[in-house]
Amino acid sequence: MMNGPLNINEHVEHEKKQIDLILETxxxxxxxxxxxxNRNHIKRRLHLRMSQEGSSDLTSLLNEINCNPQLLDKILNDFSIQVTTMFRDPLFFLKFRRNVIPLLKNFPEIYVWHAGCSTGEEAYSLAILLKEEGLLERARIYATDISEEAINKARIGKFPLHRMNNYRKNYYAAGGELEFSEYYNADDTYAYFDPSITNSIYFHQHNLVVDGSINEFHIILCRNVCIYFNADLQNHVHQLLHASLHNEGFLCLGDQESLISLDSKKYFQEFDAKCKIYKKNDYFRSGS
Known part of the structure; x- marks a missing residue:
């Protein structure tokens, strides 16, 4: 006797079990x-991959993952966050230039960590900003991402030429005053950023979920990364970032996120609430 179609609750539970099996695999x-x-993020990415691969359901996709290493690589890239652009959210970079840069000028060396850098556009943006403010020579920018493919692309410093017009607009909105094309050379297809910019950034693979701190930083950018994590993982990452900050360091989040939990809020104080810039609160040293 054939079973009838699953009702809504049964379908939801069945799909959850299939996603659990995929994540375990x-x-x-x-x-x-x-x-x-975040399960909604995982679910969306799996359904998109299912459509792209022509899989009839999650079970078929799971079976294919087990025997197709190339599909596994695609899914790893699907789960990682690849949304980025140069001077993304220009108001953030403008406020950073006006309000954070003057404080950085007090440090003889400046260490920066861009966590979740994707293909590097924002890391290059920050390098350009620091160069214009006379700080790049004393800065070391470490840019990391879970995706090895994204890191390899970022390290090259090559971006499609057709994006440059939009990047130029963002650059000027972020307070840039020079001719943006001074920072790159171009052929018919790509823009190649100048070595004075690319050589100032050190790209490495790093997993915020399991890897530890890599240094003590004056600036950490982790923008619109934690929105893809559940609350427990967000707390874990915020604690990692707190432990990685210099006592007078700044944490910069994205415009779509905030320090949502009480645990995270005790580690940081607001510096610019609108642009999601926080200053380290040395909670443990103070004994608060």
């Missing part, structure tokens, strides 16, 4: 654990 095959990522 991805973890076993790759070592990357996405169990604490």
């Amino acid at each position: 991805v973890h076993q095959l790759s070592g990357f654990d996405f169990n604490n990522y």
Whole structure:
């Protein structure tokens, strides 16, 4: 006797179990654990991949993952956050230039970590800003991402030429005053950023979920990354970022996120609420 179609509750529970199995398989095959990522994000990415691969359902996709390493690589890239642009959210970079840069000038060396840098556009943006403010020579920018493919692209410093017009608009809105094309050379297809910019950034693969701190930083950018994590993982990452900051350091989040939990709020104080710039609150040293 054939079973009838699943009702809505049964379908939801069945889909949840299939997603659990996929995440377990991805973890076993790759070592990357996405169990604490936002489930709606994971679900959307899996359904998009299912459509692109022509899979009839999640079970078929799971079977294909087990025997197709190329599909596994695609899914790892699907789960990582690849949304970025140069001078994304120009108001943030403008306020950073006006309000944070003057404080950075007091430091003989400046260490910056851009966590979740994707293909590097914002890391290059920050390098340009620091160069214009006379700080790049004393700065070291570390840019990291979970995706090895994204890091390899970022390291090259090559971007499609057709994007430059939009990047130029963002640059001027962010307070840039020079001719943006001075920072890159171009052929018919790509723009190649000048070595004075590319050589100032050190790109590395790093997983915020399981990897520890890599230094003590004056600036950490982790913009619109934690929105893809559940609350527990957000707290874990915020604690990691707090531990990675210099006592007078700044944490810069994205316009779509905030320090939502009481645990995270005790680690930082607001510096610019609108632009999501926070200053380290040395909670543990103060004994508060």
